Amino acid sequence: MAEPTGAARRSPLNRDRVLRTAVALADAGGIEGLSMRKLAQELGVVPMALYKHVANKEELLDGMLDVVVGSIDRQPQGADWKDTVRSRILGARDTLRAHAWASQVLRSRSRPTPAVLAHLDSVIGAFRAGGLSVDLTHHVMHALGSRVLGFTQELFDSPPAEPDPSAEGSGEALAAAATLYPHVAELAGAVAHDRGSVVGQGCDDQFEFEFALDLLLDGFEKLHRQGWKSSGTGGPRR
Structure with missing residues (x-):
């Protein structure tokens, strides 16, 4: 160095x-x-x-997170709460992707740092400013999970290795796998696959993230319009 x-x-x-x-x-x-x-x-x-x-390495990591998360733009964006929330979450995603280590450190923390709390507060505030009740907003934040900070924890950290097509017996292995797991094979063959995605080889991480985010935001809007309330007894009420 x-x-x-x-x-x-x-x-x-x-x-x-x-x-x-x-x-x-x-x-x-x-x-x-x-x-x-x-x-x-x-x-x-x-x-x-x-x-x-x-004081120690843990405090250093917390402080580093605050530097990164504190740089996320929390200025009002968009014409309504959905646009504002979407903009802030995608802004968080851009920021954390610029610091590849940050999501790993976030997952290791036992409690949110001040900058993380400020970001969460800004997103909650956008929902509340849009008229969502405290009750619905509470469940909305649970549904978003880590997505509110621009990343998701996938089922597997990396996609499974595919057999080398040039390797001896690879054709038989692929055929056997397709017989055992036909629906997995169907989806795997539906797109051109290449490497580098955390959600499966050939998947567009950004597209998949925005696809799920938009589904969630549309669902939250529908519940808000319906005047959805939790039951107060541990289960949802429609």
């Missing part, structure tokens, strides 16, 4: 500089490679100097 410049070494060390440098390191090398020692080296200080600004 390149030595910090003289100007960087002379810059006063503060919490914001520590966090933003850590974000840049994670963006460049992944969260797994980030350590307090490496961060101190990048900043041109001894590791103990960092602990004046972050």
Whole structure:
């Protein structure tokens, strides 16, 4: 790693500089490679100097999340609540995709950080400003889950490996799988498959995300118009 410049070494060390440098390191090398020692080296200080600004690695990760999530645009967008919510969620998705490690760290947190709470508050506020009741908004936020921050936890972290068509016996393996799992095979063959998607080889992550988001928002709107209320006894009432 390149030595910090003289100007960087002379810059006063503060919490914001520590966090933003850590974000840049994670963006460049992944969260797994980030350590307090490496961060101190990048900043041109001894590791103990960092602990004046972050108590430990967990506090560092929380602060890094706040830097990233705090940059999500929460300005009013669109003509109605659906447009506003959609814009904020897709804005969150764009922001988190620019920092590939952030969703992984978010999933590891036991409680939301201040910036995450502020983002959630802005989305809840958009639903409430649109006239959705507290009752419906409560269930809406459960339905959105991690999607409110622009990512989803898929059934599998990565798609299953497909047999190599050039490998001996691959044709028989594919035929056997199609016999055992005909509906899976039907869907798998419905699109041209290539690699790199978390929702299945050949799937367009962005399209699938927006498809599900729009279905949810349309459903929320329908329930709102119907005056939907929960039963108060643990189950929904239509």
